[in-house]
Amino acid sequence: MTTAKRDTYTPETLLTVAVRIFNERGYDGTSMEHLSQAAGISKSSIYHHVAGKEELLRRAVSRAIDGLFAILDEPGAQRGRAVERVEHVVRRTVQVLVTDLPYVTLLLRVRGNTKTERWAMERRREFDHRVADLLRAAAADGDLRADVDTRLATRLLFGMVNSLVEWYRPHPGGGWEVDQVAETVVRIAFDGLRTADGPRAAG
Amino acid sequence: MTTAKRDTYTPETLLTVAVRIFNERGYDGTSMEHLSQAAGISKSSIYHHVAGKEELLRRAVSRAIDGLFAILDEPGAQRGRAVERVEHVVRRTVQVLVTDLPYVTLLLRVRGNTKTERWAMERRREFDHRVADLLRAAAADGDLRADVDTRLATRLLFGMVNSLVEWYRPHPGGGWEVDQVAETVVRIAFDGLRTADGPRAAG
Known part of the structure; x- marks a missing residue:
């Protein structure tokens, strides 16, 4: 279990995490679940910042x-x-x-x-x-x-x-x-x- | 279902297929099942030629x-x-x-x-x-x-x-x-x- 931390992300700092994971796993190989785990916040918290992983890529x-x-x-x-x-x-x-x-x-x-x-x-x-x-x-x-x-x-x-x-x-x-x-x-x-x-x- | 074809491979021609699949899927992402499907022969036929995928890589x-x-x-x-x-x-x-x-x-x-x-x-x-x-x-x-x-x-x-x-x-x-x-x-x-x-x- 990942202990969810309080969401202190901005779209910009979330982007830093997403880019790291995209580069490690490949964009195709990255799920919202992976991003959620890496950021330590829930998927719904991520959706609060961006529409989805394609927006992060863009x-x-x-x-x-x-x-x-x-x-x-x-x-x-x-x-x-x-x-x-x-x-x-x-x-x-x-x-x-x-x-x-x-x-x-x-x-x-x-x-x-x-x-x-x-x-x-x-x-x-x-x-x-x-x-x-x-x-x-x-x-x-x-x-x-x-x-x-x-x-x-x-x-x-x-x-x-x-x-x-x-x-x-x-x-x-x-x-x-x-x-x-x-x-x-x-x-x-x-x-x-x-x-x-x-x-x-x-x- | 793949229709298995008669095994007419040599270690050399099997290698050509394996290298193509390794490059497409990555070595880590390639299973013996993938090689078997790409070559159109059974896994046991592949094992007749080589000890496993690491030998093909080598x-x-x-x-x-x-x-x-x-x-x-x-x-x-x-x-x-x-x-x-x-x-x-x-x-x-x-x-x-x-x-x-x-x-x-x-x-x-x-x-x-x-x-x-x-x-x-x-x-x-x-x-x-x-x-x-x-x-x-x-x-x-x-x-x-x-x-x-x-x-x-x-x-x-x-x-x-x-x-x-x-x-x-x-x-x-x-x-x-x-x-x-x-x-x-x-x-x-x-x-x-x-x-x-x-x-x-x-x-």
Whole structure:
């Protein structure tokens, strides 16, 4: 038996618990019963705050999506050469991803079984397309190498960035700082690991 | 009711079915009953070929692990400057990953609940360490930029490579060829997306 505690939740703090459980069990594998147990309050108390688990999912992925799209409106993403704008977007995407790690993790894991999940996937694709557009503009400016397919590069770039949800954990007092990770991603992706005067493979 | 078909499986062809189901349902979520239904043969027929589902897992992840470790013994990984050896290993890792996609997907998803899973994770870490060693050697040669942490670069590099299991699908008659993907990964990671004479961010 779970001892029910007094409901001191707000929709926001309840969301924190829900996102943790969604990430642990998967959204499909999470029932209202699981949420009730994890929060230590009754299901009817949860329904007092939200209409159901899909509303919690919508609020959670909205937070991640809003954070990502806000980047595109920043001055660094709006002004300057396309290559510098796309570097800004990649750097800030890493920062948003790390800052809102559980929310972005959830966003990256939704699989499209409900209307909310399909909407989230659609928005995510839209964000990817916006970044791909910037990469194409940078290639058209002659600032990106011409021997790399832009769409493939976009996939690989997001593959590198999104992998953070699998292995990056903020370590208080140790590990990598978010800005170091963001800067390293940008350096690898745009300038490469080799020193400028290092040997080049015959390729 | 499933209509049981005559058991024409070999351990190898049974493995193909098992790996597909493990990837669809997760290893933990797969029962012998699921395997029996997917293969269309009885559970006792399966036990005729293998001792149980853990043996199928061991065979499957061994195939992926053997494929990856074999790369390290290739001449391209043994001779030449460290930076060229690590480029060879990364290029070949992509090729092995794509060639044995379902097997490597399974390897990357095991989570350590059984002895076999823990062994697979240990071997995977060992492979990562071998590549990290090569990157460190290349950095010591002065061939890799000094302002990037080697351990962080290794994580990001594998993040990019391993993301392939999430989004790459071989398209007969379309899409990206495996060699193009492998070459693009190496170009991005080592030379970067920018043209050599493109502008550099102030950062």
